[in-house]
Amino acid sequence: METNNNVKSKFNDVVCAIDIGTSKVAALVARRNQYNKVEILGIGICPSFGVQRGVVINITKTVESIKKAVAEAEKVSGISFEKVHVGIAGKHIKSMQNRSQINRTNVDSWITHEDVKRLKEESYKIALPPGDRIIHVLQQEYIIDNEPNISDPVGMMGVKMEGNFHIITGAEAAIQNIEMCIKAAGLEVASIELEPLASSDAVLNAQELEAGVALVDIGGGTTDVAIFENNTIRHTAVIPFGGNIITEDLRDFRILKEQAEVLKVKYGYAIPFEALRNQHVSIQGVRSGNNKELNLLSVAKVISARMKEILAHVDYQIKLSGYGKKLISGIVLTGGGSQLKNLVQLTEMETGQIARVGLPKEHLAHTRLKEIENPMYATGIGLVIRAFKLQDEESLCDVPATTNNTTTEVKTETPKTEIVNPIVEEDINKKEEDFSIPEEKIIEPQVNKNTDKKKSLVSIWGKRIGDWLKDDNDFTDI
Numbered sequence: 356m357e358t359n360n361n362v363k364s365k366f367n368d369v370v371c372a373i374d375i376g377t378s379k380v381a382a383l384v385a386r387r388n389q390y391n392k393v394e395i396l397g398i399g400i401c402p403s404f405g406v407q408r409g410v411v412i413n414i415t416k417t418v419e420s421i422k423k424a425v426a427e428a429e430k431v432s433g434i435s436f437e438k439v440h441v442g443i444a445g446k447h448i449k450s451m452q453n454r455s456q457i458n459r460t461n462v463d464s465w466i467t468h469e470d471v472k473r474l475k476e477e478s479y480k481i482a483l484p485p486g487d488r489i490i491h492v493l494q495q496e497y498i499i500d501n502e503p504n505i506s507d508p509v510g511m512m513g514v515k516m517e518g519n520f521h522i523i524t525g526a527e528a529a530i531q532n533i534e535m536c537i538k539a540a541g542l543e544v545a546s547i548e549l550e551p552l553a554s555s556d557a558v559l560n561a562q563e564l565e566a567g568v569a570l571v572d573i574g575g576g577t578t579d580v581a582i583f584e585n586n587t588i589r590h591t592a593v594i595p596f597g598g599n600i601i602t603e604d605l606r607d608f609r610i611l612k613e614q615a616e617v618l619k620v621k622y623g624y625a626i627p628f629e630a631l632r633n634q635h636v637s638i639q640g641v642r643s644g645n646n647k648e649l650n651l652l653s654v655a656k657v658i659s660a661r662m663k664e665i666l667a668h669v670d671y672q673i674k675l676s677g678y679g680k681k682l683i684s685g686i687v688l689t690g691g692g693s694q695l696k697n698l699v700q701l702t703e704m705e706t707g708q709i710a711r712v713g714l715p716k717e718h719l720a721h722t723r724l725k726e727i728e729n730p731m732y733a734t735g736i737g738l739v740i741r742a743f744k745l746q747d748e749e750s751l752c753d754v755p756a757t758t759n760n761t762t763t764e765v766k767t768e769t770p771k772t773e774i775v776n777p778i779v780e781e782d783i784n785k786k787e788e789d790f791s792i793p794e795e796k797i798i799e800p801q802v803n804k805n806t807d808k809k810k811s812l813v814s815i816w817g818k819r820i821g822d823w824l825k826d827d828n829d830f831t832d833i
Contacts, residue, residue: 359385369396371428371436372548372738373421375443375533377406377576377599378691380420381732383437385739387782390721393739395727397432399424402634408576408595409445411532414539421540421772438545440742441533442553442578442734443490446595447526453478456517466499466508469750470516476522490549495587507584509650516657521588523549544744551579551591556744558689558713558730559583566683571669572733573692575599578665581670582682590676594668598692601661603687606794608649614638618654619695625662626697627655662698666705685709691731 384397401423405416429435453616455477459470471494477494497505498517508516530547537544540546554572567584576597582590598619605615622636631652638647670684672678688698694714702710715733718740727736 368743368746369434370440371425371438371796372440372546372735372741372742373442373537374425374538374732374735374738375406375411375417375421375441375513375536376574377402377589377597379403379731379796380406380417380424380572381735382421382424382427382439383727383732383735383739384432384434385736387743388720391721393602393726393736393743394720395429395717395722395736395739396434397428398724398727398732398735399427399429399431401427403575406576408594408597409443409574409688410447410529413537414532416575417536418539421536421542425540425542436542438543439537440546440548440713440738440745441537441544442550442738443525443530443547444550444574444579444593445525446528446577447529448490448549448591448593449524451480451485451522451524453520453522454517455520456515459514459516459790462512462514466511466513466516471497471509471518474516474518478518480524481522483524486527486617487524488527488546489522490525490530491521491552493521493523493552493588495519495521495589499650523591529609545742548741549572550734550737551581551593551740552588553582553735554579554689554715554733555581555737556717556735556740557733558687558717559588560717563684563687566685567678569669569673569678569682569686570713571686571688571693571702572690572735573597573665573688575692578669578690578692580669582676582678582683583628584678589678589738590672592672592675594665594672596661596665596668598690598695601692603656604657604661605654607657608647609650609652610647611637611641618649619658622651622654623658624651624655624696625659625701631655635820654829658695659701662695662701663705666702669702669716670706673708673734682708685711687711687713689713689730689733691717693730 369384369386372383380401380403382399383395385393385395388394403417403420405411405413405420411417447639457474458478459466464637475492475494478487481490496519497508499505499511499513500515505511509513533547534544538773551570551572555570559568559570564583564586570581572579575598576599578594578597580592580594581588601619602612604616605618606612610618618638624631632650634651635648636651640646655756673682686702686706688702688710689712693790699710699712703706712730713733714728714730716728719728719736732774
């Protein structure tokens with residue numbers, strides 16, 4: 356990342372994210388403040404002409420949209436950047452469950468972030484269908500020495516580590532097209548993130564993630580579904596229908612695409628009710644004087660029919676996950692399509708779940724860009740949040756591993772270097788100087804004196820015994 360001096364001194368932790376959608380390309384520049392809140396510094400938006408249902412179909416047009424969005428974001432924020440975090444979606448996205456296992460060799464130390472990372476990397480070794488690539492490996496729960504339901508094993512003791520992971524894959528060609536577009540725009544891909552996961556980071560709070568919730572991100576070309584329960588991702592899916600298909604349906608009234616989009620956004624209702632029967636809207640024809648009068652009840656019926664179809668797919672994915680009865684927080688709608696009038700009520704009627712519209716301000720700091728709180732920017736803000744999470748994970752793995760003996764080692768090393776070593780050296784010198792010479796002077800005379808004493812005692816007693824024997828001989832002679 357390259358910044359000018361003023362910005363660099365002020366913002367040292369800045370990331371950029373690009374949301375390549377079917378209807379728009381949005382580039383966001385953001386930083387994280389001291390309260391762990393995300394502050395949007397700049398945003399650039401450009402219509403998207405090379406993406407269809409979340410998949411790049413025209414690289415040249417997509418590159419042009421990316422360049423325009425990035426240039427606008429750099430102009431607003433005053434920051435130029437090189438690495439970007441990009442979102443991905445489309446009907447090619449698939450998910451599966453997998454269990455990985457490793458055995459730890461260092462059993463005397465507790466489990467570290469490096470052990471968790473090594474266990475996670477085992478899931479990347481699974482066999483995939485030809486043409487697929489793993490996008491995410493998301494942890495669900497850990498099993499340490501056959502002890503299940505562990506959410507965070509770091510700091511525990513154990514030998515056998517197992518983990519249940521939710522694996523998300525995508526088509527290799529679709530991923531390469533996104534990477535090619537970013538490189539052609541003169542940028543570098545820092546990471547590729549699944550868009551429904553990014554949107555969930557932007558609009559869901561901690562209570563909803565724990566209680567159980569289904570996020571439904573209605574975009575232009577796709578509707579993304581992500582189901583969470585007990586702070587864990589349980590199911591993901593991408594439905595190849597979005598707001599653009601409603602716009603195409605409204606063109607059956609023989610109006611232009613731009614007119615159909617305005618009709619949907621300003622006058623569209625997800626539920627047709629009787630009061631709309633007497634309301635009409637006039638749309639200008641291709642030629643002047645050929646205006647059309649459209650009844651809003653008829654428009655609402657077209658919108659409602661298509662939205663019911665999309666919600667039927669959402670309800671099917673919720674039931675397929677097996678968590679339909681565990682979603683205490685119900686459904687959270689986000690994305691540009693969630694702004695449709697009466698959509699919350701239609702969602703509750705079609706799925707039987709409580710619903711609300713999620714605004715991407717859950718983790719946002721105060722910003723002068725008020726338009727950023729629109730649901731259509733949920734994916735872009737979520738990509739920024741995931742970029743900061745990725746930085747935190749990398750920093751955790753860079754921290755050296757700690758063991759149970761760390762504290763005691765630090766305590767014993769300090770006295771040795773600062774206090775003990777000078778005394779030991781002084782004692783050694785003292786022994787060499789003070790005790791080496793006296794030992795020779797004292798010990799040798801002691802040895803000589805003892806030997807002299809022994810000799811004198813023997814000679815004395817020998818002389819006495821000799822005299823006694825001599826005297827005895829003298830008595831015998833008498």
